[in-house]
Amino acid sequence: MTTPWNQRCAQRMQWMKGSAIRELLKLTESPDIISFGGGMPAPEVFPVEAFRVAADRVLAKQGTKALQYSTTEGYRPLREWIVAQMARYGIESAPENVLITSGSQQALDLLGMLMINPGDLLLTERPTYLGALQAWRAYQAEFITVPVDNEGLQVDLLEEALCAGPKFMYILPNFQNPGGVTLSLERRRQLIEIADHYGVPIIEDDPYGELRYEGEHLPPLVVIDAERLKKRARPAGNGQPYYDEHAPTNGNGRAYMRGNVIYLSTFSKTLAPGLRLAWIVAPVEVIQRCTIAKQGMDLHTATLNQMIAYEILAGDGGNAFLPGHVRLIRSVYRERRDAMLAAMERFFPNEVAWTHPAGGLFLWVTLPDYLDATALLKEALEHKVAYVPGTAFHPDGGGHNTMRLNFSFCEPTRIETGIRRLGEVFGRAIERHEAEARRAEPVLEPAF
Numbered sequence: 001m002t003t004p005w006n007q008r009c010a011q012r013m014q015w016m017k018g019s020a021i022r023e024l025l026k027l028t029e030s031p032d033i034i035s036f037g038g039g040m041p042a043p044e045v046f047p048v049e050a051f052r053v054a055a056d057r058v059l060a061k062q063g064t065k066a067l068q069y070s071t072t073e074g075y076r077p078l079r080e081w082i083v084a085q086m087a088r089y090g091i092e093s094a095p096e097n098v099l100i101t102s103g104s105q106q107a108l109d110l111l112g113m114l115m116i117n118p119g120d121l122l123l124t125e126r127p128t129y130l131g132a133l134q135a136w137r138a139y140q141a142e143f144i145t146v147p148v149d150n151e152g153l154q155v156d157l158l159e160e161a162l163c164a165g166p167k168f169m170y171i172l173p174n175f176q177n178p179g180g181v182t183l184s185l186e187r188r189r190q191l192i193e194i195a196d197h198y199g200v201p202i203i204e205d206d207p208y209g210e211l212r213y214e215g216e217h218l219p220p221l222v223v224i225d226a227e228r229l230k231k232r233a234r235p236a237g238n239g240q241p242y243y244d245e246h247a248p249t250n251g252n253g254r255a256y257m258r259g260n261v262i263y264l265s266t267f268s269k270t271l272a273p274g275l276r277l278a279w280i281v282a283p284v285e286v287i288q289r290c291t292i293a294k295q296g297m298d299l300h301t302a303t304l305n306q307m308i309a310y311e312i313l314a315g316d317g318g319n320a321f322l323p324g325h326v327r328l329i330r331s332v333y334r335e336r337r338d339a340m341l342a343a344m345e346r347f348f349p350n351e352v353a354w355t356h357p358a359g360g361l362f363l364w365v366t367l368p369d370y371l372d373a374t375a376l377l378k379e380a381l382e383h384k385v386a387y388v389p390g391t392a393f394h395p396d397g398g399g400h401n402t403m404r405l406n407f408s409f410c411e412p413t414r415i416e417t418g419i420r421r422l423g424e425v426f427g428r429a430i431e432r433h434e435a436e437a438r439r440a441e442p443v444l445e446p447a448f
């Protein structure tokens, strides 16, 4: 008898729906479609030559080690490099606080496995990252959302949502995917205070922090949270170094990090997403449990990839590669963002609004309320242009008239053509609506 596979699937498959993003990514394979749909870095900035040289060196110097199984926590020199790199942004940690993951996507899955029971409520921004929703739906999470505006999460609406008792909050402070908005410093501080007051931890997802095209760098939530703890441990002005007697140490007399924030970042946007290399920074209790969960998932992240990345980042030439490479990425993406914003200004009807991201890969478009971005996608595809409809990023409904556009993948001339096509699609839809509204208007009898 042939197995009826549908009947063999676990119940959780009911909650794991296919992703609109994945379906759309298939479209980018067709060269005549200008896709603003995926979240892909520009292939032109991939450091292919640096990878070739680094791979050569790793295989020549440590070939057998690179091809062997390794520890679940990750390649120690790479973890140490990450600790040093993050210290530049004020994140104080030790290698024991760092777990290398196979992409941040795996970090989201691990944290879901660690923390979510069926029916648990999670608080996310609205809109939020679709990949996190996908990962956590598998654990039967439910979602409560707080909207973002141009300054990120609307913190003044947070307390009411926290009263519903979410297990944790998922926050994207920098150039949020999908909205492109950034959480202001004042709101970051308020958020940390509120999280502390209500005892609800935060997962801070920061894949784009390095990709800022204008304005000042803002401290990550994990840093503001650490400052909160320091203030508490050391009354202001007594000059004593911070020391928390309850914090575990790593045997070198160094206190491990504590606090309410788990921080995630990735090499996907600064080196290459095909590496599948990212990291979690968290209190040791979290890292140890994630390590156990990861063993069951993939034993460890690819040794070869970790060693090649380390060779690029810290090998022969010291730390010289990444800063210069990130400068290149910033200049290419800034130009593309500006090309998209200028084209929108030129080609989008007045009724359409959009965000002005200070960094990252995405911006967010809002159509008039009477239009449906999902229905319009079919028409857009007929005109060879694609986007992701906004409903996908709204776990508790809404967003029918919104969409996410990616500006990193296409060159400026293609961006301009694609935006012109989209502007035409929107313009026609608005005209159709207005014509229908005119037809529906009652014909007034002339009054004598």
Ligand code: PMP
Pocket: 039, 102, 103, 104, 105, 106, 129, 131, 172, 177, 205, 207, 265, 266, 267, 268, 273, 277, 278
């Ligand atoms: N979080 C966010 C907010 C993202 O935008 C992405 C990638 N699009 C990820 C996580 C996953 O990144 P990675 O390639 O490291 O798995």
